[in-house]
Amino acid sequence: MDELTIAMPKGRIFEEAYELLVGAGYDLPKELDDSRKLIVEAPNEKFRFILAKPMDVPTYVEHGVADIGIAGKDVLLEHDRDVHELLDLGISACYIATAGLPDTEMDEVTPRIATKYPAVASHYYRSKGEQVEIIELNGSIELAPLIGLSDRIVDIVSTGRTLKDNGLVEYEKIADITSRLIANPVSYRLKQRRITEMVDKLREQVGR
Amino acid sequence: MTIEMFEKPLGMRDDFPLITKQKAVLRKQGTELIERAGYELLQTPTLEYYETIGKISAISDDALFKLLDSQGKTLVLRPDMTSPIARVAASKLLREKMPIRLGYYSNVFRAQKREGGRPAEFEQMGVELIGDDSLYADAEVISLAWDILKELGIGSARIVIGHTRLLGLILADFGLDAEQSGKVRELFVAKNGVGVEQLAEELPIPEGKLASFLKLMQATTVADWKLWINEENEEQRELYRDMERLEELLGRNGLGDAITFDISFSSHMTYYTGLVFEFYGAGSGFPLGSGGRYDGLMEQFGLQVGATGFGLRVDRLLESISAKEAEEPHTLILFDEHSEQDAFDKAQQLRASGKRVTMQYAPAVKALEPFTALFTEVIRGEELQNG
Numbered sequence: 001m002d003e004l005t006i007a008m009p010k011g012r013i014f015e016e017a018y019e020l021l022v023g024a025g026y027d028l029p030k031e032l033d034d035s036r037k038l039i040v041e042a043p044n045e046k047f048r049f050i051l052a053k054p055m056d057v058p059t060y061v062e063h064g065v066a067d068i069g070i071a072g073k074d075v076l077l078e079h080d081r082d083v084h085e086l087l088d089l090g091i092s093a094c095y096i097a098t099a100g101l102p103d104t105e106m107d108e109v110t111p112r113i114a115t116k117y118p119a120v121a122s123h124y125y126r127s128k129g130e131q132v133e134i135i136e137l138n139g140s141i142e143l144a145p146l147i148g149l150s151d152r153i154v155d156i157v158s159t160g161r162t163l164k165d166n167g168l169v170e171y172e173k174i175a176d177i178t179s180r181l182i183a184n185p186v187s188y189r190l191k192q193r194r195i196t197e198m199v200d201k202l203r204e205q206v207g208r
Numbered sequence: 209m210t211i212e213m214f215e216k217p218l219g220m221r222d223d224f225p226l227i228t229k230q231k232a233v234l235r236k237q238g239t240e241l242i243e244r245a246g247y248e249l250l251q252t253p254t255l256e257y258y259e260t261i262g263k264i265s266a267i268s269d270d271a272l273f274k275l276l277d278s279q280g281k282t283l284v285l286r287p288d289m290t291s292p293i294a295r296v297a298a299s300k301l302l303r304e305k306m307p308i309r310l311g312y313y314s315n316v317f318r319a320q321k322r323e324g325g326r327p328a329e330f331e332q333m334g335v336e337l338i339g340d341d342s343l344y345a346d347a348e349v350i351s352l353a354w355d356i357l358k359e360l361g362i363g364s365a366r367i368v369i370g371h372t373r374l375l376g377l378i379l380a381d382f383g384l385d386a387e388q389s390g391k392v393r394e395l396f397v398a399k400n401g402v403g404v405e406q407l408a409e410e411l412p413i414p415e416g417k418l419a420s421f422l423k424l425m426q427a428t429t430v431a432d433w434k435l436w437i438n439e440e441n442e443e444q445r446e447l448y449r450d451m452e453r454l455e456e457l458l459g460r461n462g463l464g465d466a467i468t469f470d471i472s473f474s475s476h477m478t479y480y481t482g483l484v485f486e487f488y489g490a491g492s493g494f495p496l497g498s499g500g501r502y503d504g505l506m507e508q509f510g511l512q513v514g515a516t517g518f519g520l521r522v523d524r525l526l527e528s529i530s531a532k533e534a535e536e537p538h539t540l541i542l543f544d545e546h547s548e549q550d551a552f553d554k555a556q557q558l559r560a561s562g563k564r565v566t567m568q569y570a571p572a573v574k575a576l577e578p579f580t581a582l583f584t585e586v587i588r589g590e591e592l593q594n595g
Contacts (some may be wrong), residue, residue, distance in 0.1 A: 030336065082494075084399035120365020180402055184486045186495065188399065189366050189468060199401075 002191045003046045005070035009054035013179055017070045024201035058083055067187035071080050073177045078117045086199050087181040090206045094158035097176040100145050111151040114144030121154035124174050129157040142166045218329025219320040235313050238333045238356050245352050246309035247335045252292035256475045257280035264508055266477045271318045285317035287334055297338040298509035306339025334519035341514025343450050346483050353518045354463055362489035362528050366466055369485045370473025374447045378436045382421055383412050396472045423545045425472040430455045433471050479505040491528035497521055540583035542570040547589025554592055
């Protein structure tokens with residue numbers, strides 16, 4: 001049996017993905033995420049998990065240091081990585097949307113857009129034929145309209161709670177986001193049997 | 209903005225001596241096999257016209273390096289080797305010699321979008337067999353590529369084979385028009401299973417056929433393809449028979465276990481019209497090379513002939529070759545004013561016997577110890593005089 005290296009985002013997505021894998025019948029050790037280790041083995045299944053920042057998962061997979069990985073569609077949209085998107089796992093569902101202060105119009109000439117997803121935001125506004133200035137931020141995006149840095153933000157919305165708490169409203173929805181099972185193109189070919197087997201097992205779980 | 213002294217244009221690299229050496233070995237091994245299989249090596253210009261090769265090459269426009277010549281014509285650094293070779297083959301000189309077998313080892317240029325990323329200049333090694341539209345030609349080039357991978361010692365090498373034309377016919381049978389097929393193909397190139405499932409809901413695929421449509425990405429053998437072949441369509445039937453024969457042929461050449469027949473396998477290189485294939489190996493996260501049948505490309509040069517070929521990427525082959533190479537013996541002879549003549553004689557004698565010898569005037573070396581550590585054997589001039 002080929003060893004599979006799996007890149008997983010730490011935190012909530014990890015737990016949900018872990019449940020899915022166990023549900024699919026994979027024999028995994030009980031406490032995988034507890035340790036501070038970056039690499040965890042599941043010897044019974046010949047899995048090796050790489051615990052990574054969510055944004056980095058597609059990078060590991062693209063370069064082939066991880067055969068497969070679990071990544072949010074938001075990350076896949078933002079970084080155009082050369083990976084195979086095999087299955088929609090349906091976990092950590094949310095969406096990317098534009099938001100801003102209520103009842104405001106965007107600046108007519110060059111509205112400013114603050115976001116953690118510059119590529120997604122730029123693509124969205126360009127497809128609408130709007131000329132915008134993108135301001136890339138790394139966190140607390142909601143702050144930008146409040147302090148006059150930007151007219152709108154483009155960000156992940158899951159419950160809408162953070163927006164509401166900060167007095168912002170949602171304007172347009174850009175894309176639905178869920179976590180995806182992705183694979184390196186070469187690993188997919190060299191370990192095709194194991195990988196497709198996993199896709200089939202997980203598909204059953206997701207369908208439930 | 210000033211340019212730092214050590215900086216190079218985006219995607220350009222220095223090849224250090226070790227890599228240069230490895231490449232030379234690889235080139236020798238590869239081109240020898242190519243020549244032994246009856247292919248003649250050739251070289252085409254680094255610069256080509258944008259209007260001809262630039263447009264025909266099927267490399268996206270923003271990946272082309274463009275420049276202007278003194279007459280204001282737009283030039284490109286050659287982005288691939290297949291189209292220049294097609295041009296050469298179509299020239300008067302060679303078109304009477306069909307079928308013609310040409311091979312190459314050349315660098316090609318593709319501009320990179322991202323900083324710190326992939327090389328924008330890399331070497332390719334490959335062949336083109338032009339003027340033969342039989343499946344024996346396809347089998348020949350696939351087997352040759354396979355021999356090269358084996359010779360180089362690529363671990364767990366794998367070939368994936370698809371068929372552009374047959375896939376097109378099958379998609380048409382699902383009721384898709386050209387635009388819809390194009391979209392499906394794009395998703396197939398990226399193996400975007402999620403995208404295909406989402407798109408399938410919008411496509412006019414009859415209810416009962418949806419399950420079989422979604423299975424398109426799962427085939428691994430020619431027998432698996434049977435599911436989608438419409439026996440009433442003569443062309444499909446013929447192409448399918450060809451695939452069966454190809455599978456048998458390659459199986460006989462010992463490639464059987466290493467091939468995946470994936471009907472959904474497509475290439476972003478739009479000039480491929482029939483068989484398409486790609487090579488993979490352990491050690492590199494990226495495909496090692498690809499190829500296929502490009503009869504349509506020859507038509508652009510006014511020839512109605514079949515053509516097929518492959519190209520392997522040297523940089524990825526190097527990644528994939530296990531780092532072996534025990535340290536090669538390398539002798540250093542240190543001399544001074546008195547021992548120069550003896551040292552020279554000794555060096556010539558050793559070199560004549562096939563050894564690698566560096567001669568160095570000792571007083572010119574600032575730090576003797578680290579310098580001599582670079583060699584497997586050190587001979588000092590005084591030893592020679594005494595001996």
